[in-house]
Amino acid sequence: MANKFDIQIRAEKQCAILETAGYLNDALGERLSKEAQELIEKGYTQLVINLDKTALINSIGISILIEIIEVLEQHDGTLNFCGLSATQERTFRMMAIAKYAGIFPDEKTAIANF
Amino acid sequence: MQLSTAEETIQRLIFSLSELEHLGQTLISGRSNFNISSKTYLRITLGTLQVTGGAILCYQSTDDFLNITASTPEVDVPPIEIEPDEITSLLECSFVDLDNPPDDLQAFIDRNSESLNCNSIHHLWVPLKIQEEFLGILSLGKFLGRSKLEEWEQELLTILAHQISIAIAYSRNEERIQSEKFRLFMLAESAPQICQLLQPEDAAEQVVHQAVALLDANVGALMFMQPEEQNLELRYVFPPDIMDSEDEENENKSNLLVPLNGSENDTSELQSATSVEMLANVVKEGRTHQCSSKADDLFGGRNLMAGPIQGRDGDILGVLVVGDKEERGGSIADFTFEDETLLDSFAKQAGVAIENAHLHQEALEARQLQAEMEEARKIQANLIPEKLPEIPGYEVAGYYEPRGPVGGDYFDCIELATGGWGLAIADVSGKGMQAALLMATLRAGLLSELSRVRAENKPIDMKSELLDMAMILNSLLYVSGTEEKYATFFYCHLNPDTDTITTLNGGHNPPLIVKSSGDIVWLGEEVGGLPLGMFPNDMVPLIAKYEAEQIKMESGDVIIFYTDGVTETVNLDDEFYDEERLEQVAIDSCKNDAAYICNNIHQSVIDFQGDADQFDDLTMLVLRKQ
Numbered sequence: 001m002a003n004k005f006d007i008q009i010r011a012e013k014q015c016a017i018l019e020t021a022g023y024l025n026d027a028l029g030e031r032l033s034k035e036a037q038e039l040i041e042k043g044y045t046q047l048v049i050n051l052d053k054t055a056l057i058n059s060i061g062i063s064i065l066i067e068i069i070e071v072l073e074q075h076d077g078t079l080n081f082c083g084l085s086a087t088q089e090r091t092f093r094m095m096a097i098a099k100y101a102g103i104f105p106d107e108k109t110a111i112a113n114f
Numbered sequence: 115m116q117l118s119t120a121e122e123t124i125q126r127l128i129f130s131l132s133e134l135e136h137l138g139q140t141l142i143s144g145r146s147n148f149n150i151s152s153k154t155y156l157r158i159t160l161g162t163l164q165v166t167g168g169a170i171l172c173y174q175s176t177d178d179f180l181n182i183t184a185s186t187p188e189v190d191v192p193p194i195e196i197e198p199d200e201i202t203s204l205l206e207c208s209f210v211d212l213d214n215p216p217d218d219l220q221a222f223i224d225r226n227s228e229s230l231n232c233n234s235i236h237h238l239w240v241p242l243k244i245q246e247e248f249l250g251i252l253s254l255g256k257f258l259g260r261s262k263l264e265e266w267e268q269e270l271l272t273i274l275a276h277q278i279s280i281a282i283a284y285s286r287n288e289e290r291i292q293s294e295k296f297r298l299f300m301l302a303e304s305a306p307q308i309c310q311l312l313q314p315e316d317a318a319e320q321v322v323h324q325a326v327a328l329l330d331a332n333v334g335a336l337m338f339m340q341p342e343e344q345n346l347e348l349r350y351v352f353p354p355d356i357m358d359s360e361d362e363e364n365e366n367k368s369n370l371l372v373p374l375n376g377s378e379n380d381t382s383e384l385q386s387a388t389s390v391e392m393l394a395n396v397v398k399e400g401r402t403h404q405c406s407s408k409a410d411d412l413f414g415g416r417n418l419m420a421g422p423i424q425g426r427d428g429d430i431l432g433v434l435v436v437g438d439k440e441e442r443g444g445s446i447a448d449f450t451f452e453d454e455t456l457l458d459s460f461a462k463q464a465g466v467a468i469e470n471a472h473l474h475q476e477a478l479e480a481r482q483l484q485a486e487m488e489e490a491r492k493i494q495a496n497l498i499p500e501k502l503p504e505i506p507g508y509e510v511a512g513y514y515e516p517r518g519p520v521g522g523d524y525f526d527c528i529e530l531a532t533g534g535w536g537l538a539i540a541d542v543s544g545k546g547m548q549a550a551l552l553m554a555t556l557r558a559g560l561l562s563e564l565s566r567v568r569a570e571n572k573p574i575d576m577k578s579e580l581l582d583m584a585m586i587l588n589s590l591l592y593v594s595g596t597e598e599k600y601a602t603f604f605y606c607h608l609n610p611d612t613d614t615i616t617t618l619n620g621g622h623n624p625p626l627i628v629k630s631s632g633d634i635v636w637l638g639e640e641v642g643g644l645p646l647g648m649f650p651n652d653m654v655p656l657i658a659k660y661e662a663e664q665i666k667m668e669s670g671d672v673i674i675f676y677t678d679g680v681t682e683t684v685n686l687d688d689e690f691y692d693e694e695r696l697e698q699v700a701i702d703s704c705k706n707d708a709a710y711i712c713n714n715i716h717q718s719v720i721d722f723q724g725d726a727d728q729f730d731d732l733t734m735l736v737l738r739k740q
């Protein structure tokens with residue numbers, strides 16, 4: 001697994017997609033949080049986080065994802081995840097992330113379900 | 115409608131209480147993150163007390179820094195370092211007036227004057243604490259329309275500061291619980307996941323990845339024991355570029371070997387001085403150790419923790435290393451006792467997974483070897499004649515018993531176009547596919563050479579022919595085999611018209627002739643050359659060149675060709691069957707036909723061996739002139 005941090009951002013109408021690559025730890029998580037907040041401030045309240053290229057997430061990465069959900073909620077926004085591995089999906093359900101954010105297999109479905 | 119001062123105050127209090135109730139609801143919902151709610155807390159505080167600006171600074175105990183979590187107006191100030199005695203001084207105060215601070219905080223304020231030089235934010239400080247745990251500072255700027263707070267306002271500020279402290283502590287606890295929940299889930303989830311991996315490389319990679327995520331680490335590595343060399347060999351490292359170096363000295367870190375001998379130091383402490391010592395201590399003591407040697411360049415001088423990977427029988431298979439445990443904000447924390455316990459638990463699961471993967475690999479290799487042996491057995495079965503031809507005026511019998519599924523012996527009896535007969539016996543070094551292939555090469559070369567002799571069909575000098583054949587076969591086997599692959603070989607050309615045999619010995623056991631008179635002759639004993647394929651042709655004459663020998667067969671003469679499996683058969687007393695026993699049995703049975711002699715010698719060897727193991731193939735070829 002490559003450890004090259006990267007975030008690709010694509011905007012589609014009201015929705016913005018953030019695609020991460022690499023280990024979702026504090027460093028990548030903080031970047032993701034900053035990018036998400038900037039998008040929210042620009043008026044994008046429907047965010048998709050694509051974790052297809054992120055095989056590894058630690059507890060700090062999880063707490064940052066929860067934080068993004070809370071910020072979005074303050075702005076009446078919605079977050080959908082896609083590209084999760086089976087383990088990541090189970091983790092998100094166990095950590096109650098799935099209660100406040102949608103989980104979908106791919107970007108297309110995630111966007112279609114806002 | 116104009117509101118009186120008292121009414122305004124009541125309105126402010128109602129606003130503050132309703133906002134606090136809302137925050138309290140959020141707080142107990144379990145989804146309140148202080149990084150987000152801090153702005154609201156600050157807004158409520160400033161609004162209730164009618165203050166123009168302020169900030170909430172949170173204290174990070176891992177690095178002794180104060181970070182601004184929320185501020186009005188927003189400012190970008192680097193973290194402020196604070197000493198433990200300054201924290202003690204702050205904890206003793208209810209409020210700190212920055213225009214007139216206590217003496218023991220003056221140095222702290224002076225040291226950070228640049229960061230704190232903003233009167234609209236830093237005018238009055240309220241230390242944030244729960245019991246005696248310092249959590250941060252609530253900082254207020256100038257008060258609207260007054261120089262100081264009323265007494266009731268101070269009481270309200272104390273209550274609000276306490277609420278903020280509770281929110282910080284609650285948020286941190288919540289984070290801790292979430293983190294522990296995540297870790298426990300990951301620990302439970304990782305075991306079946308890594309145990310499913312059947313390739314050792316995949317298992318190693320997953321073990322490191324899971325350990326890194328589980329312990330919030332930034333680096334990880336798995337090293338396997340090389341027990342004979344007392345080394346640890348690096349098998350997988352994360353991130354892969356941690357070992358990248360332009361430094362020539364460190365170029366081979368990806369093939370890193372850590373010698374364990376003499377590296378360990380006797381210590382009851384968990385902390386080792388260097389990473390090499392840490393690894394050695396983990397192996398020696400079979401428990402977790404830590405190391406924070408920044409001067410040590412192994413893994414880039416990180417804050418490391420390592421635990422033993424143990425197999426089912428308790429043997430240490432390797433060491434799992436994690437490093438640079440991160441905290442929110444990017445600071446590096448020390449590994450705790452809980453982390454050690456977690457690594458220990460995970461390493462136990464990893465040990466099972468790695469052992470499973472290795473056992474699976476071994477099973478696959480064994481299956482592959484078995485298939486290879488079966489192929490070799492088929493090849494070899496085609497090389498040994500099922501039935502020997504009948505030679506007019508002679509009897510011929512053979513016996514072959516491989517030690518394993520694939521032996522290294524060969525014998526043959528070939529009818530030549532010249533009317534002669536070729537009898538060959540060989541013993542190829544080694545076993546298995548390589549030996550079978552070398553034997554096939556030898557047989558193909560022999561048949562090719564014998565057919566060349568046949569085609570010429572003219573008077574020939576048999577001795578010279580055999581010497582040429584020896585060099586050709588030697589060259590063929592030398593280029594076909596590896597360094598330690600060769601064959602001892604004995605060839606005998608029988609001319610039934612003249613009853614003459616011409617022999618060539620390539621390092622083989624000399625065949626035994628029992629003359630009809632009862633005399634014993636060891637054939638080719640004095641003229642034995644080198645085994646075939648051991649040395650290149652140009653070296654053969656320098657060591658022991660091949661020679662041919664000719665003798666005449668008389669009625670009743672018996673030649674017994676055999677491989678060393680016969681004479682070197684060992685009994686339970688560790689005695690060899692040896693040439694003397696062979697001689698005796700041959701003499702005793704030489705009046706009978708070749709098949710009887712062959713069976714009699716075989717039975718004698720089996721009787722001698724008793725319950726001892728058979729170490730080598732057993733091969734014989736008996737020729738008797740009627």
